[in-house]
Amino acid sequence: MPQGDYIELHRKRHGYRLDHFERKRKKEAREVHKRSAYAQKALGIKGKMFAKKRYAEKALMKKTLAMHDESSTRRKVDDKVHDGALPAYLLDRDTTTRAKVLSNTIKQKRKEKAGKWDVPLPKVRPVAEDEMFKVIRSGKRKTKQWKRMVTKVTFVGPGFTRKPPKYERFIRPTGLRFTKAHVTHPELKCTFNLDIIGIKKNPNGPMYTSLGVVTKGTIIEVNVSELGLVTPAGKVVWGKYAQVTNNPENDGCINAVLLV
Amino acid sequence: MVQYNFKKITVVPSGKDFIDIILSRTQRQTPTVVHKGYAISRLRKFYMRKVKFTQQNFHEKLTAIIDEFPRLDDIHPFYGDLLHVLYNKDHYKLALGQINTARNIIGKIAKDYVKLLKYGDSLYRCKCLKVAALGRMCTVIKRIGPSLAYLEQIRQHMARLPSIDPNTRTILICGYPNVGKSSFINKITRADVDVQPYAFTTKSLFVGHTDYKYLRYQVIDTPGILDRPFEDRNIIEMCSITALAHIRAAVLFFLDISGSCGYSIAQQAALFHSIKALFMNKPLIIVCNKIDLQPLEGLSDDDIKLVMEMKAEASQTVIAQGDEPNDESVFLTMSALTDDGVIAVKNAACERLLNQRVEMKMKSKKINDCLNRFHVAIPKPRDTRERPPCIPQAVLEARAKANVEKEKRKLEKDLENENGGAGVYSANLRKHYILANDEWKEDIMPEILDGHNVYDFVDPDILQRLEELEGEEEGFQLEAEAEEKYFEIDGKELTPEELEALAEIRKKKSLLIQEHRMKKSTAESRPVLPRKFDKDRKFTSERMGRQLSALGLDPTAATNRARCRSVSRRGQKRERSLAREGEDGDAMDIDGEQSSKKLRTRSRSRSKSRSKSQPPGEVTPGEGFRNSSQKLKALKIAKKSVKIRNKTARRGEADRVIPNLKPKHLFSGKRSIGKTSRR
Numbered sequence: 001m002p003q004g005d006y007i008e009l010h011r012k013r014h015g016y017r018l019d020h021f022e023r024k025r026k027k028e029a030r031e032v033h034k035r036s037a038y039a040q041k042a043l044g045i046k047g048k049m050f051a052k053k054r055y056a057e058k059a060l061m062k063k064t065l066a067m068h069d070e071s072s073t074r075r076k077v078d079d080k081v082h083d084g085a086l087p088a089y090l091l092d093r094d095t096t097t098r099a100k101v102l103s104n105t106i107k108q109k110r111k112e113k114a115g116k117w118d119v120p121l122p123k124v125r126p127v128a129e130d131e132m133f134k135v136i137r138s139g140k141r142k143t144k145q146w147k148r149m150v151t152k153v154t155f156v157g158p159g160f161t162r163k164p165p166k167y168e169r170f171i172r173p174t175g176l177r178f179t180k181a182h183v184t185h186p187e188l189k190c191t192f193n194l195d196i197i198g199i200k201k202n203p204n205g206p207m208y209t210s211l212g213v214v215t216k217g218t219i220i221e222v223n224v225s226e227l228g229l230v231t232p233a234g235k236v237v238w239g240k241y242a243q244v245t246n247n248p249e250n251d252g253c254i255n256a257v258l259l260v
Numbered sequence: 261m262v263q264y265n266f267k268k269i270t271v272v273p274s275g276k277d278f279i280d281i282i283l284s285r286t287q288r289q290t291p292t293v294v295h296k297g298y299a300i301s302r303l304r305k306f307y308m309r310k311v312k313f314t315q316q317n318f319h320e321k322l323t324a325i326i327d328e329f330p331r332l333d334d335i336h337p338f339y340g341d342l343l344h345v346l347y348n349k350d351h352y353k354l355a356l357g358q359i360n361t362a363r364n365i366i367g368k369i370a371k372d373y374v375k376l377l378k379y380g381d382s383l384y385r386c387k388c389l390k391v392a393a394l395g396r397m398c399t400v401i402k403r404i405g406p407s408l409a410y411l412e413q414i415r416q417h418m419a420r421l422p423s424i425d426p427n428t429r430t431i432l433i434c435g436y437p438n439v440g441k442s443s444f445i446n447k448i449t450r451a452d453v454d455v456q457p458y459a460f461t462t463k464s465l466f467v468g469h470t471d472y473k474y475l476r477y478q479v480i481d482t483p484g485i486l487d488r489p490f491e492d493r494n495i496i497e498m499c500s501i502t503a504l505a506h507i508r509a510a511v512l513f514f515l516d517i518s519g520s521c522g523y524s525i526a527q528q529a530a531l532f533h534s535i536k537a538l539f540m541n542k543p544l545i546i547v548c549n550k551i552d553l554q555p556l557e558g559l560s561d562d563d564i565k566l567v568m569e570m571k572a573e574a575s576q577t578v579i580a581q582g583d584e585p586n587d588e589s590v591f592l593t594m595s596a597l598t599d600d601g602v603i604a605v606k607n608a609a610c611e612r613l614l615n616q617r618v619e620m621k622m623k624s625k626k627i628n629d630c631l632n633r634f635h636v637a638i639p640k641p642r643d644t645r646e647r648p649p650c651i652p653q654a655v656l657e658a659r660a661k662a663n664v665e666k667e668k669r670k671l672e673k674d675l676e677n678e679n680g681g682a683g684v685y686s687a688n689l690r691k692h693y694i695l696a697n698d699e700w701k702e703d704i705m706p707e708i709l710d711g712h713n714v715y716d717f718v719d720p721d722i723l724q725r726l727e728e729l730e731g732e733e734e735g736f737q738l739e740a741e742a743e744e745k746y747f748e749i750d751g752k753e754l755t756p757e758e759l760e761a762l763a764e765i766r767k768k769k770s771l772l773i774q775e776h777r778m779k780k781s782t783a784e785s786r787p788v789l790p791r792k793f794d795k796d797r798k799f800t801s802e803r804m805g806r807q808l809s810a811l812g813l814d815p816t817a818a819t820n821r822a823r824c825r826s827v828s829r830r831g832q833k834r835e836r837s838l839a840r841e842g843e844d845g846d847a848m849d850i851d852g853e854q855s856s857k858k859l860r861t862r863s864r865s866r867s868k869s870r871s872k873s874q875p876p877g878e879v880t881p882g883e884g885f886r887n888s889s890q891k892l893k894a895l896k897i898a899k900k901s902v903k904i905r906n907k908t909a910r911r912g913e914a915d916r917v918i919p920n921l922k923p924k925h926l927f928s929g930k931r932s933i934g935k936t937s938r939r
Binding site: 001003004005011045046049103134151169173175247249250251252253 | 287351372373375378379381384387388389392393419420421422451452453454463464465466599725923
């Protein structure tokens with residue numbers, strides 16, 4: 001044993017104290033009571049954190065206990081129903097199912113016409129104009145109020161040059177411009193940091209789409225060449241749509257879900 | 261020389277603990293209260309401060325970790341290699357690199373979010389941004405959790421490494437496992453290394469210290485090395501190889517010539533030849549151990565040949581150094597069990613190492629700085645006569661006799677060693693007794709006999725001697741009394757006046773003695789001042805006059821003389837009354853008159869204003885003031901400080917006061933929720 005391990009060396013030469021094991025056992029037994037006393041007395045943030053930890057432990061303990069109990073009980077085995085196998089009283093219902101299929105296709109065609117797509121967030125909270133824009137006063141006496149500054153996150157393309165400051169009505173501050181988004185693949189359940197190519201549609205209105213404002217529910221187009229997706233024809237897919245799922249101005253990042 | 265001390269590295273917390281520490285610190289040390297009615301700039305500042313504070317704390321702690329762990333390239337190559345052998349260098353660097361990256365990432369996160377916070381227009385938005393920032397920083401730390409755990413383990417192990425100074429005088433012990441290296445180091449140092457019969461008992465480097473010629477030597481015990489190709493060596497053997505490679509030390513290669521370690525001499529010789537490259541430029545000594553089991557002469561011819569080969573190799577290193585090969589300093593035998601030759605080995609190793617180091621120092625450039633300062637002065641011989649030291653003949657003879665005696669005399673210690681050692685033999689203290697009959701030496705002495713103590717009768721003449729003693733004492737007493745009476749009876753009787761005077765003198769003497777005793781008892785608390793610095797004005801000329809007249813002498817001449825030479829007169833010119841009667845002109849008369857007038861007026865006015873108390877600025881030496889102006893200033897400050905209090909009749913120094921109504925030690929420690937049950 002190394003020269004510095006004094007405790008082990010002493011133990012090896014002289015053994016343990018005569019009451020060592022008893023004391024150890026008793027101390028461990030007392031730990032339970034100490035923890036409980038602390039849990040009852042701790043206040044404030046410390047108390048909350050400790051309670052959370054303790055609850056997690058309790059849940060885990062319950063699960064393991066349930067698991068142990070499982071093996072000792074006996075359960076009835078369900079008769080598995082094969083896909084496609086119909087119970088007797090439904091044997092004559094083919095027509096209805098076919099009709100359902102038909103009506104589904106009709107519904108889809110209608111949606112296509114209307115321009116509504118199947119997206120993860122079909123409805124979003126509408127954003128009012130005064131929430132979106134901040135009025136900037138300009139002019140010699142600061143009486144003119146025609147300029148607006150966008151308070152939400154925006155995306156401007158790489159070739160973007162702003163209008164001369166005297167004439168630009170909408171100011172998109174540099175600090176709120178983002179180029180990348182955290183895109184989650186819904187099936188693979190993993191997140192990638194992908195470049196944004198452009199804004200496809202902002203649900204609050206076409207003006208916002210043209211401005212490039214990114215709010216919750218916006219459809220953006222992202223560069224998926226990283227993922228290595230290939231079309232059945234053999235062409236490499238490099239752009240796909242994704243829908244923004246968070247409020248980027250509150251979180252400082254754009255989180256989106258890929259629309260497969 | 262820097263003694264590498266890895267014990268000073270701060271503890272590396274685990275990932276979760278790290279996050280908890282920093283976040284709770286942020287919560288405690290930044291303002292916590294904010295309302296949504298505050299000005300927006302205030303809200304922004306509040307949250308920006310939290311983000312920045314957290315980032316700074318993370319930065320500080322991570323920087324501390326990175327700085328305190330040693331850089332393997334910056335430390336002595338011995339330690340660099342040892343740490344590489346024990347904890348893989350690449351893993352180590354990677355872990356530290358990850359910590360560094362984490363630190364940079366956290367910095368970037370903070371910067372970005374502080375920029376975003378500038379656009380926050382509501383409390384909710386700022387708060388969300390702050391939560392996002394802190395959350396991202398904590399995620400970074402969670403990701404480097406395994407690195408932190410690894411570094412903590414390394415730190416714990418490093419702190420336990422033996423503190424080896426790679427630059428000082430070192431003796432390295434190497435050889436096959438089980439040859440007796442650890443026993444040897446146990447003998448010469450206080451290192452308590454485990455000695456067991458199985459191989460690889462020593463699994464790491466052990467350090468001990470020993471002294472030789474008033475210098476401290478480091479002795480390093482290494483784990484045994486087996487004869488294997490370099491790539492196959494395990495970590496334990498690599499430790500010893502590292503030590504051999506990097507430390508400039510005297511190497512003791514241990515051979516077990518009895519073969520009780522399980523390896524033959526041939527195998528050990530093979531090992532020697534395979535690592536002899538590591539022995540270059542190092543004083544090498546071949547030590548044959550366990551000669552109590554197998555003496556050197558009893559070896560077979562082949563073995564002796566192998567051993568001689570090794571000796572030749574070792575001698576070659578000596579030749580390389582430039583010294584002449586001395587058999588005794590290259591090849592030694594010893595037995596660690598019986599202590600036979602252990603000291604000789606140690607001395608030989610230390611000596612050779614010392615010589616080598618001294619030589620190296622002489623050759624190096626640094627010595628020139630010192631050499632200039634040394635100079636041994638030898639007096640120039642003025643003639644060719646020889647002048648050897650002069651030792652008197654008697655001393656020479658005594659010395660020779662003492663030597664002979666020392667050689668002839670058998671010491672108790674030798675007796676002890678012969679008869680079994682310290683615990684077995686107990687010396688016979690009675691053999692030097694001087695008795696009338698030598699046979700009585702071993703007899704048991706009784707203590708009580710016939711109801712009397714034996715010791716009272718040890719001396720046969722004891723009763724007679726007692727009587728003599730008592731007679732002497734009486735004689736002394738009588739004499740003393742006689743002397744007293746003699747003193748009084750001699751001559752005439754004292755007259756009553758003389759008796760009175762005698763009684764007076766005795767009383768005064770006893771008073772003086774009492775006073776002196778009182779002074780002595782309080783001497784520790786009183787400063788002792790000489791008589792001329794006399795605050796209480798006890799020693800005045802009047803008192804002297806009174807005492808003198810009490811004795812019956814005329815005090816006037818003495819008091820006049822004392823007054824003339826008094827302190828208040830110092831610096832004043834001598835009175836001109838005498839000079840006036842000289843033959844100098846009128847001018848001098850006027851001056852003289854004036855001066856005497858001045859003197860008189862001065863003394864008079866002085867006497868009026870001067871009360872019995874001291875002049876305000878006069879400094880007595882025991883008080884601690886530099887000069888009188890400092891004392892006056894101090895008095896002024898003191899008076900000023902009590903002026904207002906006195907004027908307003910407030911609580912004064914003599915009034916009872918409780919300085920601290922709520923002393924901290926009585927009011928701290930009690931928690932309101934009842935955690936602590938004592939103050």
